[in-house]
Amino acid sequence: MILDLENPLNPELLIDDFIKIHGQYPDTPRYRVATIEVVTCSEDLQPVLVSECGSCPKYVKRFGDRVFCKKSMSLEY
Numbered sequence: 001m002i003l004d005l006e007n008p009l010n011p012e013l014l015i016d017d018f019i020k021i022h023g024q025y026p027d028t029p030r031y032r033v034a035t036i037e038v039v040t041c042s043e044d045l046q047p048v049l050v051s052e053c054g055s056c057p058k059y060v061k062r063f064g065d066r067v068f069c070k071k072s073m074s075l076e077y
Helices: 015-022 050-055
Strands: 002-004 031-033 038-040 047-049 059-063 066-069
Antiparallel strands (some): 002 031, 059 066
16 A cells, blocks of 8 residues: 555555556655555454454464464354
């Protein structure tokens, strides 16, 4: 995602879209390239930032592009 630091009203763009519109790679003083990692929570199937997974009690570990969590067990009597 590309962020315009001089004009906050400009929309955020993906790198491919930025190059298609402007015809060049973003310059660093004005534009910032940000990486945002989002995963789907296995508990409630909602999108969360990867950085939020560490505070979850079901979080086990992260390895590469994967996040490992404990499976929930529901027992019904």
